[in-house]
Amino acid sequence: MLTLESLIAILPxxxxxxxxxVVMLGIxxxxxxxxxxxxxxxxxxxxxxxxxxxxxxxxxxxLMTMDGLAIMGSVLVLLCALVTVALSHHYLTGYxxxxxxxxxxxxxxxxxxLGLVASDHLATLFISLELLSMxxxxxxxxxxRAERSLEAGIKYLVLSAAATAFLLFGMALIYARTxxxxxxxxxxxxxxxxxxxxxxxxxxxxxGLGFKLSIVPFHLWTPDVxxxxxxxxxxxxxxxxxxxxxLVLLRLIMVxxxxxxxxxxxxxxxxxxxxxxxxxxxxxxxPNLKRLLGYSSIAHFGYLLVAxxxxxxxxxxxxxxxxxxxxxxxxxxxxxxxxxxxxxGGEDAAGLHHYRGLFWRRPWLAAVMTVSFLSLAGIPLTAxxxxxxxxxxxxxxxxxxxxxxxxxxxxxxxxxxxxxxxxTLYMPEPGMRRRDAVHDWGSRVGGLxxxxxxxxILVIGVYPGPVIDWVVGLSGVS
Amino acid sequence: MILVWLILIPFLGGLLSWQAERWSEHAPRxxxxxxxxxxxxxxxxxxxxxxxxxxxxxxxxWLLEWRAPWIPRFGIEIHxxxxxxxxxxxALTGFLGTLAVLCSWREIVQRVGFFHLNLLFILGGxxxxxxxxxxxxxxxxxxxxxxxxxxxxxxxxxxxSPGQTRIRAATRFFIYTQASGLLMLVAILALVFVxxxxxxxxxxxxxxxxxxxxxEPLAFWLMLGFFVAFAVKLPVVPFHGWLPDAHAQAPTAGSxxxxxxxxxxxxxxxxxxxxxxxxxxxxxxxxxAMTLGLVGIxxxxxxxxxxxxxxxxxxxxxxxxxxxVLIALYSGSELAIQGAIILMVAHAFSSAGLFILSGQLYxxxxxxxxRVMGGLWSRIPVLPGFTLCFVAASLGMPITANFVGEFxxxxxxxxxxxxxxxxxxxxxxxxxxxxxxxxxRVHYGPEYRTGPLKGPDAREYGMMLTLLALTxxxxxxxxxxxxxxxxxxxxxxxxxxxxxxxxARAGEVN
Numbered sequence: 001m002l003t004l005e006s007l008i009a010i011l012p013x014x015x016x017x018x019x020x021x022v023v024m025l026g027i028x029x030x031x032x033x034x035x036x037x038x039x040x041x042x043x044x045x046x047x048x049x050x051x052x053x054x055x056x057x058x059x060x061x062x063l064m065t066m067d068g069l070a071i072m073g074s075v076l077v078l079l080c081a082l083v084t085v086a087l088s089h090h091y092l093t094g095y096x097x098x099x100x101x102x103x104x105x106x107x108x109x110x111x112x113x114l115g116l117v118a119s120d121h122l123a124t125l126f127i128s129l130e131l132l133s134m135x136x137x138x139x140x141x142x143x144x145r146a147e148r149s150l151e152a153g154i155k156y157l158v159l160s161a162a163a164t165a166f167l168l169f170g171m172a173l174i175y176a177r178t179x180x181x182x183x184x185x186x187x188x189x190x191x192x193x194x195x196x197x198x199x200x201x202x203x204x205x206x207x208g209l210g211f212k213l214s215i216v217p218f219h220l221w222t223p224d225v226x227x228x229x230x231x232x233x234x235x236x237x238x239x240x241x242x243x244x245x246x247l248v249l250l251r252l253i254m255v256x257x258x259x260x261x262x263x264x265x266x267x268x269x270x271x272x273x274x275x276x277x278x279x280x281x282x283x284x285x286x287p288n289l290k291r292l293l294g295y296s297s298i299a300h301f302g303y304l305l306v307a308x309x310x311x312x313x314x315x316x317x318x319x320x321x322x323x324x325x326x327x328x329x330x331x332x333x334x335x336x337x338x339x340x341x342x343x344x345g346g347e348d349a350a351g352l353h354h355y356r357g358l359f360w361r362r363p364w365l366a367a368v369m370t371v372s373f374l375s376l377a378g379i380p381l382t383a384x385x386x387x388x389x390x391x392x393x394x395x396x397x398x399x400x401x402x403x404x405x406x407x408x409x410x411x412x413x414x415x416x417x418x419x420x421x422x423x424t425l426y427m428p429e430p431g432m433r434r435r436d437a438v439h440d441w442g443s444r445v446g447g448l449x450x451x452x453x454x455x456x457i458l459v460i461g462v463y464p465g466p467v468i469d470w471v472v473g474l475s476g477v478s
Numbered sequence: 479m480i481l482v483w484l485i486l487i488p489f490l491g492g493l494l495s496w497q498a499e500r501w502s503e504h505a506p507r508x509x510x511x512x513x514x515x516x517x518x519x520x521x522x523x524x525x526x527x528x529x530x531x532x533x534x535x536x537x538x539x540w541l542l543e544w545r546a547p548w549i550p551r552f553g554i555e556i557h558x559x560x561x562x563x564x565x566x567x568x569a570l571t572g573f574l575g576t577l578a579v580l581c582s583w584r585e586i587v588q589r590v591g592f593f594h595l596n597l598l599f600i601l602g603g604x605x606x607x608x609x610x611x612x613x614x615x616x617x618x619x620x621x622x623x624x625x626x627x628x629x630x631x632x633x634x635x636x637x638x639s640p641g642q643t644r645i646r647a648a649t650r651f652f653i654y655t656q657a658s659g660l661l662m663l664v665a666i667l668a669l670v671f672v673x674x675x676x677x678x679x680x681x682x683x684x685x686x687x688x689x690x691x692x693x694e695p696l697a698f699w700l701m702l703g704f705f706v707a708f709a710v711k712l713p714v715v716p717f718h719g720w721l722p723d724a725h726a727q728a729p730t731a732g733s734x735x736x737x738x739x740x741x742x743x744x745x746x747x748x749x750x751x752x753x754x755x756x757x758x759x760x761x762x763x764x765x766x767a768m769t770l771g772l773v774g775i776x777x778x779x780x781x782x783x784x785x786x787x788x789x790x791x792x793x794x795x796x797x798x799x800x801x802x803v804l805i806a807l808y809s810g811s812e813l814a815i816q817g818a819i820i821l822m823v824a825h826a827f828s829s830a831g832l833f834i835l836s837g838q839l840y841x842x843x844x845x846x847x848x849r850v851m852g853g854l855w856s857r858i859p860v861l862p863g864f865t866l867c868f869v870a871a872s873l874g875m876p877i878t879a880n881f882v883g884e885f886x887x888x889x890x891x892x893x894x895x896x897x898x899x900x901x902x903x904x905x906x907x908x909x910x911x912x913x914x915x916x917x918x919r920v921h922y923g924p925e926y927r928t929g930p931l932k933g934p935d936a937r938e939y940g941m942m943l944t945l946l947a948l949t950x951x952x953x954x955x956x957x958x959x960x961x962x963x964x965x966x967x968x969x970x971x972x973x974x975x976x977x978x979x980x981x982a983r984a985g986e987v988n
Binding site for chain 2: 463
């Protein structure tokens with residue numbers, strides 16, 4: 001039954017959805033870019049503040065659960081969305097068309113993500129996933145006058161629809177066998193030995209979710225979409241969308257025994273292996289920074305799949321810590337791209353040559369970029385190392401030597417292109433005029449947020465204790 | 479707390495000299511110089527006041543110790559400790575760091591602040607490696623010093639022959655060491671989890687892990703994980719691919735650091751971690767390690783003879799010298815291990831001297847190619863004489879420190895592995911060949927061009943004289959070094975079951 005208590009439990013979701021309505025009405029009444037951004041950010045902050053209240057609620061609404069995993073997911077989703085908003089404002093000031101709708105789409109997607117991390121039922125799972133994906137099509141194709149952006153939006157739309165079909169088919173198969181759609185019921189219904197139909201259903205669902213996570217071999221859309229989408233939309237796709245979908249996958253693995261079969265485990269091992277190596281190998285000679293980051297995110301989710309393979313308490317903890325380190329790192333890396341491309345002026349500055357000698361023009365921006373790339377490469381004293389440490393520790397503790405070996409190999413390959421980008425930042429500056437960040441980027445909201453994120457990478461890398469404690473506290477609940 | 483400061487001072491100094499660039503071009507240099515001298519003074523002070531006698535039962539083997547919890551979830555601590563071996567290597571780091579700053583005084587004219595930031599960060603990382611006792615912390619410093627080294631080679635290096643750019647050399651260096659480092663991380667983690675399943679205690683502490691009872695096939699693999707990481711850095715022959723390029727392309731300060739200190743972190747790692755953590759496996763592995771050492775000695779020496787690039791030649795001689803160190807470490811003889819420590823110090827002096835000299839040559843004739851040298855003895859005052867001295871040191875001439883080290887290694891290893899010693903002695907002959915080739919091609923023979931070149935200024939004179947004085951001082955009276963490290967090398971030698979016996983026999987011969 002829906003009680004007041006259970007409404008409190010989903011307070012963040014309600015607040016974000018309300019903000020979306022307010023923003024929509026505001027746009028209908030009078031367009032104002034700064035105010036819209038401010039209202040959006042305000043709504044997100046309010047939702048963030050309501051998370052402690054929500055986590056204190058005693059009961060969850062039907063079809064949803066507010067356990068530790070959901071709370072962790074909500075906080076991370078809201079924080080990432082806030083950073084995206086901060087970066088979007090500066091980026092969109094140069095946009096010729098209507099700017100305000102971007103925030104509307106973003107809020108809708110955040111609502112979907114919040115629902116997704118808390119979903120306890122295949123129906124909420126599906127609705128939330130679609131609510132997350134639909135606005136993303138619009139966000140990716142937002143600068144539709146640029147050919148690539150439109151291409152990205154349509155590509156994502158078509159392939160995402162196909163993936164959704166797979167997901168639905170998988171759900172239907174499982175429903176046909178068990179007659180249940182809530183996760184607890186699924187667990188009970190599937191306690192018996194798995195038969196081919198449920199297994200097929202599970203695999204189809206993995207395909208659907210694997211597409212969103214761009215796991216090899218479902219990754220083909222990633223580079224094009226990353227490259228084409230406007231930078232803030234790409235940030236949102238790379239952080240919020242992937243984070244929410246991964247948490248759902250983890251929840252499925254944890255709850256439903258069908259996902260726990262040895263056969264499916266070996267499938268995940270295979271996927272993890274080819275994702276790590278594939279992502280890193282494809283990125284090797286990539287001259288476009290946004291594509292490179294796309295491939296790099298493929299590889300990172302390959303590492304994270306180790307958690308899915310191993311399962312258990314430490315896996316949840318690993319997922320939490322790794323996702324946090326991945327998020328801050330990705331936000332910083334894409335944030336720099338956004339800054340250099342801001343304000344909007346046609347295509348984003350994604351070619352590596354735009355960044356040549358950045359250190360000598362914009363030392364702090366280049367420092368942020370360096371820190372984020374060191375973190376992507378997993379070098380000690382950055383957040384990325386803590387994440388990599390966790391993943392390797394997880395693999396070693398379960399004696400999955402193949403996975404551990406390919407993490408090592410993948411990291412070694414990855415270093416090559418991370419270093420290539422990093423050293424470009426410090427190369428002597430060529431005489432030509434390049435696209436560049438505006439002079440006062442550091443004193444703008446987006447710039448300040450970026451600096452905070454970069455400092456956070458270092459802080460987590462040097463003193464990860466509090467973050468680990470927070471994740472341990474939350475992962476114990478589920 | 480003084481240990482924490484030893485690590486922090488270079489880092490703080492680095493940040494300061496980065497920012498100091500806006501005041502004047504020379505400010506970063508002076509700050510960096512002051513920082514390294516400070517580290518040097520602290521370590522010498524510790525050396526003079528420390529007591530390095532063998533620990534009596536119940537006493538700590540550490541001269542100084544500092545620990546604080548860091549990541550309690552995994553039982554990771556910031557655990558620093560200092561004994562004779564680390565002290566000598568930290569002092570060496572301070573000394574060579576000072577030289578590195580001095581020798582780039584004229585060479586580096588662009589982005590001076592950022593250069594010194596990187597230089598000091600490397601040195602800070604190296605000091606951290608020598609002091610860290612928590613395995614996680616050790617790994618952290620081990621990996622951390624790669625990044626500034628990468629920048630040092632990639633941004634201030636020289637591009638060699640076509641296709642051998644400095645960025646390529648730097649990338650290769652980074653990937654070799656980082657990938658092998660990750661293998662060590664895997665081994666560390668596996669060790670920690672075995673310890674966890676044995677005792678229920680999650681800890682990265684050296685003392686806790688040392689007694690871990692690892693099941694047999696796994697233990698061998700873990701030992702190999704550590705060994706590979708150290709073998710890449712030392713370098714041992716199949717893993718040496720990064721070294722010649724990195725040396726040839728690096729700026730002088732980078733080569734000095736690389737040959738003088740970074741290679742020593744590997745030997746230190748073997749002494750401190752690989753041997754004590756896996757004594758039985760290491761003993762079983764010793765024949766292989768010694769063979770690899772032999773291959774390194776011969777291979778490095780033979781390839782050194784065929785080099786045209788003066789810095790590549792010196793780089794290959796490093797491989798040869800480190801082969802001796804590797805043999806000694808796995809010999810299980812106290813005498814040989816002490817010899818290895820002396821050779822490490824001696825090699826740091828002699829190779830730093832040769833690299834600085836080749837840097838000074840480069841400043842004068844703008845080439846490292848020995849085909850365009852020749853006859854320099856008559857064109858440059860003083861420098862050829864110094865070169866002759868360091869070449870003599872490098873080939874192990876008596877009264878130089880290198881002689882003491884090599885002699886002790888061969889003497890100490892002989893009772894246990896006479897065949898190895900016989901073959902290794904061939905390396906000494908080859909060393910004479912490549913050293914004299916270097917001298918002949920560069921300084922004697924017909925003049926390639928004519929006209930006098932500038933002699934050394936006071937700074938260059940000072941550096942060379944100090945290095946030479948130290949080489950000869952250690953060569954004549956190595957006892958202070960031996961006293962300092964005796965407490966370290968004796969227990970290492972005892973790890974090998976046959977070791978105590980061998981040491982006694984070696985003592986008899988003595």
